[in-house]
Amino acid sequence: MDRLSFNSMAAINEERIARHQLSNEIANVSTIGFKKTFDVTLQSHQAVGQGFDSRIQPRMYVNDQVQLDPGPLMVTGRDLDVALNHKTVLGVTGSNGELAFTRRGDLKVNASGVLETGTGHLVRGQDGGPITVPPGFKLSFGTDGTLYAIDPAQQGVPQQQAIAQLLLRDASATPLSKREDGLFKVVGKEAGTDFATGPEPVSLTPQAVEGSSVNPMASMVKLIEQSRSFEHQVRIIKESKSNDESGASMMKAS
Structure with a gap:
C-alpha cells in the first residue's frame, strides 16, 4: 500500500x-x-x-x-503605442543595465526626454544606445520601427524627420527565455547577449498594443x-x- x-x-x-x-x-x-x-x-x-x-x-x-504566439491586437490610437508583429521583439535596457528584449509596446517619453516602455525600461535604438526625443516634437512610428518627429513650430507644411530606428529582432529562429525582471534573453547565452535577426522581416503596427497571449x-x-x-x-x-x-x-x- x-x-x-x-x-x-x-x-x-x-x-x-x-x-x-x-x-x-x-x-x-x-x-x-x-x-x-x-x-x-x-x-x-x-x-x-x-x-x-x-x-x-x-x-x-x-x-x-x-512562446511568441501573438496575442490580441488592441487599437489605441496613441502615437507612441506599437504592437510587434509575428515574432518580432524589441531591444531594451534591463534593470541591471544589460541588453534584454520585450514584446511590450506601450512606449512613453520620460522626464529626461528618453523613450521607455510602460514598465520603465529604456528603449534601445539600432545603434544600441537609448533614444532621446527632442522636446515639444510630435512623434510617430513607421511600420519598420523608424521613429519620426514633427516640429509643430515649423513654418509651412511640417515635414517628418526620422530621428531613430528601434532595435528590432526577429526571434522566429532564436529560442528565448525569461529573466527575473520579466524581460527576455537568448537561451544558452549570457544575459545581455544580442542575436542576429531571423529570416522573417521585422515590423510593427503603430497606434496599437498587443494584449496578453x-x-x-x-x-x-x-x-x-x-x-x-x-x-x-x-x-x-x-x-x-x-x-x-x-x-x-x-x-x-x-
Missing part, C-alpha cells in the same frame, strides 16, 4: 510547478505584451535507490521557453483539472491508509 501513497505524494509534489505557472498566467491576463513561458508535462520515471528500484513515479518535465478560459480549465487531480491523489492516500489498517487488523490473533 505504501507504493500508492509514494506515487500520490510524488504527483502532488511535481504538479506544484504547473500550479505556480498557471497562477502566474492568470495574474497576467491583462498585462500588455505578456507571453507564456512554461510548458509542463508529467512523465513516468523509475525511482532509483535502496528499496525504490521497482517503483515508477511521475516526474514533471519543464520547457522554459518563451494567455487564454483565461483555458487557464481556468487547467486550474480546475489540477485541483481535481490534487483531490484525487489525496483520496488515494486516504484509501491506502484505510486498506493498510484493515490488513493489519486481519493479521491480529482472534
Whole structure:
C-alpha cells in the first residue's frame, strides 16, 4: 500500500510547478505584451535507490521557453503605442543595465526626454544606445520601427524627420527565455547577449498594443483539472491508509 501513497505524494509534489505557472498566467491576463513561458508535462520515471528500484513515479518535465504566439491586437490610437508583429521583439535596457528584449509596446517619453516602455525600461535604438526625443516634437512610428518627429513650430507644411530606428529582432529562429525582471534573453547565452535577426522581416503596427497571449478560459480549465487531480491523489492516500489498517487488523490473533 505504501507504493500508492509514494506515487500520490510524488504527483502532488511535481504538479506544484504547473500550479505556480498557471497562477502566474492568470495574474497576467491583462498585462500588455505578456507571453507564456512554461510548458509542463508529467512523465513516468523509475525511482532509483535502496528499496525504490521497482517503483515508477511521475516526474514533471519543464520547457522554459518563451512562446511568441501573438496575442490580441488592441487599437489605441496613441502615437507612441506599437504592437510587434509575428515574432518580432524589441531591444531594451534591463534593470541591471544589460541588453534584454520585450514584446511590450506601450512606449512613453520620460522626464529626461528618453523613450521607455510602460514598465520603465529604456528603449534601445539600432545603434544600441537609448533614444532621446527632442522636446515639444510630435512623434510617430513607421511600420519598420523608424521613429519620426514633427516640429509643430515649423513654418509651412511640417515635414517628418526620422530621428531613430528601434532595435528590432526577429526571434522566429532564436529560442528565448525569461529573466527575473520579466524581460527576455537568448537561451544558452549570457544575459545581455544580442542575436542576429531571423529570416522573417521585422515590423510593427503603430497606434496599437498587443494584449496578453494567455487564454483565461483555458487557464481556468487547467486550474480546475489540477485541483481535481490534487483531490484525487489525496483520496488515494486516504484509501491506502484505510486498506493498510484493515490488513493489519486481519493479521491480529482472534
